[in-house]
Amino acid sequence: MRILIVEDDREAASYIRKGLRESGHVADHASDGEEGLEMARAADYDVLVVDRMMPRMDGLAMVETLRGEEDRTPVLILSALGEVDDRVEGLKAGGDDYLVKPYAFAELLARVEALARRRDPETVRTKLVVGDLEMDLLARKVVRDGEEILLQPREFRLLEFLMKHSGQVVTRTMLLEKVWDYHFDPQTNVIDVHISRLRSKIDKPFPRALLHTVRGAGYRLQA
Amino acid sequence: MAQRRAAFLRTTAFRQTLLSAALFALSSFVILGFVYAASAGMVLRRADAVVGDEVEALDDRFQAGGIDAVRLYILQRTVGGSTDYLYLLIHPSGRTLGNLTFLPTVQPDEDGRVQFTYRRPPAGGPDEDSEKEDRIVRGQIVELPSGYRLFIGLDVDDETRLISRMLNTILAASALALALGVAAGIFVSRRFVRRLDKINNVARRVRAGDLQPRAPRNYTGDELDELSENFNNMLDRVEALMHRMRHTGDSIAHDLRTPLTRMRNRLDEALREDGDLDTREQALERAIADTDELLGIFNAILSLSRLEAGESRASIVRLDPADIAADLAELYEPVCEDDGLFFNSEIQPGLAMLGDRGLLSQALANILDNAVKYTPEGGAVTLRLRETGEGMIEFSVTDTGPGIPDVDRDRVVQRFVRLDNSRSQPGSGLGLSLVQAIADVHNGKFELSEGPGVVDGGHGPGLRASLCFPKAPPEKG
Numbered sequence: 001m002r003i004l005i006v007e008d009d010r011e012a013a014s015y016i017r018k019g020l021r022e023s024g025h026v027a028d029h030a031s032d033g034e035e036g037l038e039m040a041r042a043a044d045y046d047v048l049v050v051d052r053m054m055p056r057m058d059g060l061a062m063v064e065t066l067r068g069e070e071d072r073t074p075v076l077i078l079s080a081l082g083e084v085d086d087r088v089e090g091l092k093a094g095g096d097d098y099l100v101k102p103y104a105f106a107e108l109l110a111r112v113e114a115l116a117r118r119r120d121p122e123t124v125r126t127k128l129v130v131g132d133l134e135m136d137l138l139a140r141k142v143v144r145d146g147e148e149i150l151l152q153p154r155e156f157r158l159l160e161f162l163m164k165h166s167g168q169v170v171t172r173t174m175l176l177e178k179v180w181d182y183h184f185d186p187q188t189n190v191i192d193v194h195i196s197r198l199r200s201k202i203d204k205p206f207p208r209a210l211l212h213t214v215r216g217a218g219y220r221l222q223a
Numbered sequence: 224m225a226q227r228r229a230a231f232l233r234t235t236a237f238r239q240t241l242l243s244a245a246l247f248a249l250s251s252f253v254i255l256g257f258v259y260a261a262s263a264g265m266v267l268r269r270a271d272a273v274v275g276d277e278v279e280a281l282d283d284r285f286q287a288g289g290i291d292a293v294r295l296y297i298l299q300r301t302v303g304g305s306t307d308y309l310y311l312l313i314h315p316s317g318r319t320l321g322n323l324t325f326l327p328t329v330q331p332d333e334d335g336r337v338q339f340t341y342r343r344p345p346a347g348g349p350d351e352d353s354e355k356e357d358r359i360v361r362g363q364i365v366e367l368p369s370g371y372r373l374f375i376g377l378d379v380d381d382e383t384r385l386i387s388r389m390l391n392t393i394l395a396a397s398a399l400a401l402a403l404g405v406a407a408g409i410f411v412s413r414r415f416v417r418r419l420d421k422i423n424n425v426a427r428r429v430r431a432g433d434l435q436p437r438a439p440r441n442y443t444g445d446e447l448d449e450l451s452e453n454f455n456n457m458l459d460r461v462e463a464l465m466h467r468m469r470h471t472g473d474s475i476a477h478d479l480r481t482p483l484t485r486m487r488n489r490l491d492e493a494l495r496e497d498g499d500l501d502t503r504e505q506a507l508e509r510a511i512a513d514t515d516e517l518l519g520i521f522n523a524i525l526s527l528s529r530l531e532a533g534e535s536r537a538s539i540v541r542l543d544p545a546d547i548a549a550d551l552a553e554l555y556e557p558v559c560e561d562d563g564l565f566f567n568s569e570i571q572p573g574l575a576m577l578g579d580r581g582l583l584s585q586a587l588a589n590i591l592d593n594a595v596k597y598t599p600e601g602g603a604v605t606l607r608l609r610e611t612g613e614g615m616i617e618f619s620v621t622d623t624g625p626g627i628p629d630v631d632r633d634r635v636v637q638r639f640v641r642l643d644n645s646r647s648q649p650g651s652g653l654g655l656s657l658v659q660a661i662a663d664v665h666n667g668k669f670e671l672s673e674g675p676g677v678v679d680g681g682h683g684p685g686l687r688a689s690l691c692f693p694k695a696p697p698e699k700g
Contacts (some may be wrong), residue, residue, distance in 0.1 A: 081505050088538070120680070139692060154553055163273070180554060184585040187592040193557045216508050 001025045001116050002044070006059065007035030007051040007078065016049065019105045020112070024043050033057025037065055046075055049108070052079035052090065061095040067094035074115035076108070087183065106217035110169045117165060128163040131210055131223025133161055133202060144202060154179070162221040163210065171218035177186045195219055236412035239530070244404020253394035262389065266382040270338060270361045276382045277308065277375050290371060297321055299503050301547050307378045309341070309360050315370030328373050336363055343378070359383050359539050382426040420445050422454060434462045467637070475524070478652065479517060486513040523653040530660035532580075539579050539665070544571045544616055555591045555606070576616045577696040578665050583618075588671075588689045589654040590620045598624035598688075605675075611669035611691065615684055617691045618628040621674045627681035632671045658690070668691040 007013040013029045020027040024203050028043075030036035034057045040048060048066075051148045052059040063075050077095035079086060090098045097111050128135040139205050141157060142149045151159065162170060173190040176182045193210065203209045212220045284292040297310045301322040310321035319325070329337045338361040362376025410414045422438045429436065437458060438451035486509075493506035544554075552568035559566035594604045602623035627635055636659040655669075662669040667690055674685020 044277055100522075102521070104515065111627055121410075152553075180550065182554075182588070184588065186554075186588045188555075188558055188595050190554050191557050193561050194554075196561075197557050217513055 001046040001113075002048050002071055003027045003049060003112060004030060004036065004039055004043075004045045005035065005049045006030045006040075006054070006062065008032055009050070009051070012051075016105070016108065023109055025112075033059060035060040037062050040066055040071065040073065041069075048073055048075045048110050050075055050077055050095070050096060052077055052081065052116075060090065060095075063178045065096040069201040076111055076115055078103075078108075104217075105215075106169065107173060108172050108176060110171045110218060112175065113168045114165050114170070117168065128160065128166075130163050130166045130221055131208070131211055133163070133204075133223075135160060140200070144206060144215065145207075149201050151198075151201065155194070157200070158194060158203065162204065166223070167219045169214050169220050174218070234412050238410055240408025240411055241405060244401055244408055247404055248401035251400050252397040254392065255396065259393055260385065263386045266379065266386060267361065270333065270379045270382075271363075274336075274362050274377050276374055281373065281375065282439050283364075285367065286603075286674045290367065293367075293373070294320060299408075307540040309362065309374070309376040309378060311374040313336060314373075321374075323360075323376075326372075331364065331573070335390055336361060337374075337376075338362075338379075340595050343385040376651060410658045415447070422447075423452060424457075425454070429461075431576065434458065436581075452469055459539060470637075471672040474652065475520075478520060482513045482516050486510045486517075489513070492532055520653070523657060527653060527660055530657070530664055532672075538581075539577050541575055541698070542578055542580055543572070544574050544576050544578070544583070544608055544618065544692075545570050547578075547580060547587065548606060548618060551584060551587045552606050554588070555595065555604075558595055559604050562595055562598075564595065565602065565603040566605075568606040569608075571610060574608070574610055574616050575698075576692050577695045578692065582664065586658045586690060587618055587620070589658050590690075593654060593688075594620050594622040594624065594686070598622040602685075603675075609692070614694060615691045616694055621685060621687045623674060623683070626674055626686045627671055635671070638667065662690055662692075665692050688699065 002021055005013050005016050005020075005027055007016070007029070008031050010031065013031070015029040017029055028039060028045075028211060030039045032054050036048070036050065037057065040062075048063075050063060051058040055066075059077055059079075062173045063077070066073070066075075074096045074098060075094060076097045077090040077093075080101045082220050093167065096115055099108060099111055126136065126138050128137065133142070135142050137160070142151055142156070142159065158175065161175065161179050173185060175191050175195075195213075196202065199209075199211050203211055210221055210223060212222060214220050281293055281296060284296050288295075288380065290470045293312065297312055299321055300306065300308060301310060306322070309323050310327055311323040312320040314320075323341060327339050327341075329339045331337045331547075338359065340357045341360050356450075358378055358380035360376040361379045362374055365373045365375070367373055401492055418439075425436045425438045437455045440447060440448055441456070443628070468504070489506040489510045493503045493510070548568065548570045552566075552570070554569075556566045591606065598604060603620045604623075605619075607617075607619045607621070609617055636655045639684045659669050661667075669688045672687045672689070674687045
């Protein structure tokens with residue numbers, strides 16, 4: 001993937017860049033909004049990682065300008081402001097996801113990869129398949145190896161998210177945000193408990209595990 | 224000292240009293256002056272009337288008996304010696320008759336009256352040694368036909384003296400009033416200044432860094448006492464805030480030092496050459512977990528500060544609290560079951576309140592986190608949403624854990640306050656502070672009370688955490 005990092009803090013930028021490169025991506029860096037705008041116009045990036053507060057042109061203005069030019073490249077906004085209103089503002093400006101500083105690199109990587117996936121042509125998928133696990137989004141039915149698995153509504157949404165991002169690392173925070181719509185981190189391991197419930201339904205009766213724990217990062221559903 | 228005195232003369236109190244003393248002196252001067260003018264006028268008018276009568280009497284004589292009758296009358300009137308009336312008849316040739324020796328040239332006033340000083344022989348008679356005295360006479364000059372001039376006057380010396388003595392008294396009284404006013408001003412402002420000085424001293428000492436002193440009070444409820452009271456209340460508040468800030472600072476340092484030290488040790492261990500790869504990896508992973516914990520604490524501090532500063536423009540909308548409660552019940556039920564706790568939820572549907580879903584969920588999650596953390600295996604956690612008898616919307620979480628002693632219940636919602644038995648548990652000591660702040664943002668109330676636990680059962684009294692919010696006003700339309 002080709003990723004553009006627009007961030008005025010050089011150290012933070014080089015940290016993200018190094019991490020993305022190590023994960024096998026190509027990462028460029030622009031140090032303010034104007035430079036970022038030029039670079040985004042000049043080349044075709046898969047994802048833009050944009051810091052919100054920058055000199056010259058701030059991140060929101062840059063994203064708004066790009067959106068005004070019909071540029072639909074997915075944007076992850078980085079910000080030190082984490083309140084609900086700030087988040088809403090960021091998403092309104094055209095950001096696709098919002099990550100509050102300070103963050104763990106694994107979190108950033110997981111989100112960037114999730115965003116790139118979203119860029120795939122928006123075909124209306126009615127069926128998700130990971131290995132022998134199948135999900136029918138219309139009939140709300142889950143079948144593994146020909147056997148129907150009964151899930152609670154929330155378990156269904158959890159599995160749906162994991163399947164849509166199969167092969168990718170999904171963090172606990174991402175799950176809380178996307179499946180539960182909570183933007184805070186409970187102290188107890190609520191997500192782990194829900195994952196283990198799901199795991200006992202979709203993995204336990206079967207010889208091969210699909211839902212893997214990625215240490216220090218989160219989970220990955222992979223055939 | 225001289226400087227003190229000068230400063231004291233500049234005080235508002237002194238100026239005020241001085242001004243009112245001056246006003247008082249002036250007004251008493253005006254009033255007494257009016258009395259003076261009235262009495263002086265009365266004395267003169269009486270003299271004029273008496274002289275007028277005498278002139279009429281003499282005129283009658285003159286009409287009846289000519290100039291000789293006048294002479295006779297004057298002789299009769301003056302022969303006795305002592306009389307207040309003074310007469311002088313002047314013949315065209317200059318000869319005179321009467322008890323006045325001569326008529327000074329005085330311009331009569333607009334009423335035709337003259338007033339002058341004459342020398343009256345001593346009371347004992349012309350032979351006596353006693354000094355003659357100057358006295359004031361007031362009268363009228365009448366021109367008679369055939370060239371005679373007649374002066375008829377009345378000795379008004381005693382009255383005039385009385386009046387002038389009265390004038391002196393008035394002036395003295397006014398001066399005295401002024402002096403008394405100034406003295407009172409000095410006295411009053413001294414007291415005032417002394418009390419103000421005490422308050423100023425307190426302010427100076429506080430500025431210098433000592434938060435202990437308080438302004439003296441006399442509990443009369445006067446302005447200065449009220450000032451002292453407000454001043455002291457302000458100092459109490461400042462002291463509490465300073466204390467809290469210091470406590471928060473210390474707590475941050477303390478709470479961060481533990482994970483930081485742990486992290487440092489782990490990294491140090493990972494660096495050691497004899498460690499194998501697995502141990503290193505483990506150490507690094509733990510260090511990352513420690514960092515996450517630290518970041519969590521920082522995030523909590525930031526959210527809390529924003530909430531408390533009222534900067535967070537929470538997106539408050541009309542919502543059904545049952546949705547929030549149901550989502551959290553669903554999130555926490557498996558957690559409780561995994562921990563060997565019975566979880567129950569009783570949710571009353573169809574209520575409406577104004578709130579921010581994210582914040583309310585976070586508050587409930589913090590409370591549920593605590594319930595799960597502290598309730599021992601075999602206990603029960605209940606999440607309840609209902610409308611109270613007072614028409615409030617109440618979220619409550621009850622557990623059968625150790626509870627919180629009465630004396631600590633107010634304290635635990637303060638920042639970083641962690642009870643001794645919780646120090647071993649993970650946590651920042653910010654969870655309940657955040658709940659309190661979220662309740663405040665929603666005009667709600669956060670209360671802790673005893674739970675449904677059975678003390679003898681070995682668990683403890685339990686805890687009941689209640690969040691009360693006002694109901695949303697009925698929707699229009």
